Amino acid sequence: MLLIVAAFSLTANAQSYRLSILTSAEDSIKVGIYKKRFNTPSDRQQVLNGVIENLFSQSYLSAGYDSIAVQDTFMTAALHVGEQYKWAAIRPGNIRQETLQEAGLRETYWFNKPVSNKGLLQMYNMLLDYYENNGYPFAEISLDSVEFSGNTVTGYLNATLNKLIVFDTIQIKGSARLKQSYIQQYLGIKAGAPYSEAAYRKADQKLRNLPFATPVKSTDILFITDKARPVLYINERKSDQVNGIIGLAPGGGTGPNASKLLLTGEFKIKLNNLFRSGKVFELNWRSFKARSQELKTNLQLPYLFHTQIGTDFRFDLLKYDTLYTTVGRQFGLQYQFNGLSSVKVYYNVNSTSLITVDTLSLRFNKALPSTNSTISKNYGISGTLNTLDYIFNPRKGYQVTLDVSAGNRRVRRDPRINDIEFTDGSGHAFNLYDSSELKTAQYRLKYNAEKFFPVGKTSAFRIASAGEHLESKQIYFNEVLRFGGFSTLRGFNEQSIFATSYSLLIVEYRYLFAQNSFIQVFWNGAYYEDRNIQRASIIHDTPWGFGVGANLDTGAGILSIAYALGKEKSNNFDLRTGKIHFGLSSYF
Incomplete structure (x- = not known):
């Protein structure tokens, strides 16, 4: 039962x-x-x-x-089911036609398109985005006076703007010390300007990329009557740097010196946030070859007179072996977009003076040397676009820099060469400069691009490319480009490869085990050409190398170490030619 x-x-x-x-x-x-x-x-x-x-x-x-x-x-x-209804017209009620266009709402967006809540909501959001980025974060949008005619619909868009909100001065909570003029320009949040939701939402990422401040909490916004006060929670970060890099590589000599190691190195000092206003001074000294040294200095003055425009001064000095010395000077005007992207126009002067002159060879060959005293004057423009999530140890985003310049190069008469005279068949005296073209046009292109792809939660895949091209009717040895070493092509001696044009490709896998630390495996390769007048024909090659490395945050600074093997021309890999690079970036 x-x-x-x-x-x-x-x-x-x-x-x-x-x-x-x-x-x-x-x-x-x-x-x-x-x-x-x-x-x-x-x-x-x-x-x-x-x-x-x-x-x-x-x-x-x-x-x-x-x-x-x-x-x-x-x-x-x-x-x-009935008929499908379509928009006949969406007319501005109390909204200006210009506002609709600036918000991206044009007639083609809705005309003869099906009527739907989804489409209407998209229009509302586009208008709300426009208003909240132009001083009206509490605006409301409505569609009124809706009319039906057959299967078509006509409506009027109206906005209730409510109160106009402007930015107040920025409040900083924490140990960071920054001038209002600098932080407002950097974030694009200026006191008295209409409130912008987009500027507020981008603030945290921009603060993460400041080298001299560390955010400890997300930015708040306080609405007080008709003002919006941003509150930044940032502490001071030690950002002034003293860096040293030491490289050990085979000396490349012959005979008894063949097995000797060549000690190369680099010393860099960088002072950030001078006078609490983001000004930067940088000095970089490098010894990359026996009897060769390079000094580079740079002074950046951003946001002059409370504008997005800054200045850039550079002074470079290169002594190459016992052949020549080159002095470079550059003055630039830079427009800084909100954050790390910028565009710059500049004027550059490079002058080369010969240290030694082989007059015996000149008398024998009756031709100017492959290294000459020259002066080049160029005008250029460069731009940088940066979307990296964290510039010190990124996992995603990209960075692109492009630099183009044009001008002229003039050969200067060196007295030691100018005094060497020859006599032609008619008995007329002449020197080597008289039969040479001393002035010619010169063009230069330089680029650098990198992209980071996140892999899981703690890894990243990096693809990068960089290159430079020099174009001129004649290119002397003192003008050629130099690359190779820790910052360009690992597995090779510092600046050991000479070229008039080159392009690099770098592929890396990084495991990020701390905020500023990672280990990596990498491959890098290049294609280059050298057609300076020293060459009887164009020289080209595809050197490449691979290795492992790490960046370690020690608390007092960043320790960089890498080991790489390189292969060029017909040479095979040899463990004895491996390159070891050490670097230490100390912050104070």
Whole structure:
């Protein structure tokens, strides 16, 4: 008896409620597939209502049920779908036509397009985005005076702007010390300017990329009457740097010196945030070859006179072996976009003086040397676009820099060469400069690009490319480009490869185990050409190398170490030619 009662109970609970929607074959396609069996009447009613909501979303605004019949557990619903409604016009009510255009709402966006809540919501959001970035974060949008004509709809967009909100001065909570003029320009949040939600939302990422401040909490915004006060939670970060890099590599000599190691190195000092206003001074000294040294200095003065414009001064000095000395000077005007992206125009002067002159060779060859005293004057423009999430140890984003310049190069008369005279068949005296073209046009292109792809939560894949091209009718040895070493092509001696044009490709996998630390495996390769006048024909090659490395945050600074093997021309890999690089960036 108990078994019979239990079976009856299970049958009652498993009772099925069914649904059938009647419509034309054409309209059934618009309805789509729907569920037909249910455990409860409420589940069935939800599907019944959902069919109408789905049709509304497809702009069939007159869709509805003509009749609904229920017999026991079976429901039959007769559905009419009707016509699809489209926008005839969306006219500005109290909104200016210019505002619609600035928000991206043009007639082609809605004309003859199906009417839907989704499309209307997109229009609302586009307008709200515009207003909240132009001083009205509490604006409200509505569609009023809706008119139907056949299957077309006309409506009027209206806005209730509420109160105009402007930015207040920025409040800093923490140990960071920054001038208001600097931080306002850097963040694009200027006191008295209309409130911008976009500027506020970008503030945290920009603060993360400041070398001299560390955010400890997300930025807050306080609305007080008609002002919005940003509150930054940032502490001072030790950012002034003293860096040293030491390289050990085979000396490349012959005879007894063949096995000797060549000690190369680099010393760098960088002072950030001078006078609490983001000013930067940088000095970089490098010894990359026996009897060769290079000094580079740079002074950056951003946001002059409370504008986005800054200045850039550079002074470079290169002594190459016992051959020549080159002095470079550059003055630039830079426009800084909000954050780390910028564009710069500049004027550059490079002058080379010969240290030694082989007059005997000149008398024998009766031609100017491959290294000459020259002066080049160029005008250029460069730009940087940076979207890296964290410049000190990025996982995603990209950075692109492009630099182009044009000008002229003039050969200067060196007295030691100018005094060497020859006599032609007619008995007329001449020197080597008289028969040479001393002035010629010169063009230069330089680029650097890198992209980071996040892998999981703690790794990143980096692809980078860099290159430079020098174009001129004649290119002397003192003008050629130099690359190779820790910062360009690992596995090779510092600046050991000479070229008039080169392009690099770098592929890295990084495992990021701390905020400023990672280990890496890498491959780097290059293609280059050298057609300076010293060459009888164009020299080209595809050197490449691979290795492992690490950046370690020691608390007092960043320790960089890398080991790489390189291969060029027809040489095979040799462990004895491996390059070891050490670097230490100390902060104070």
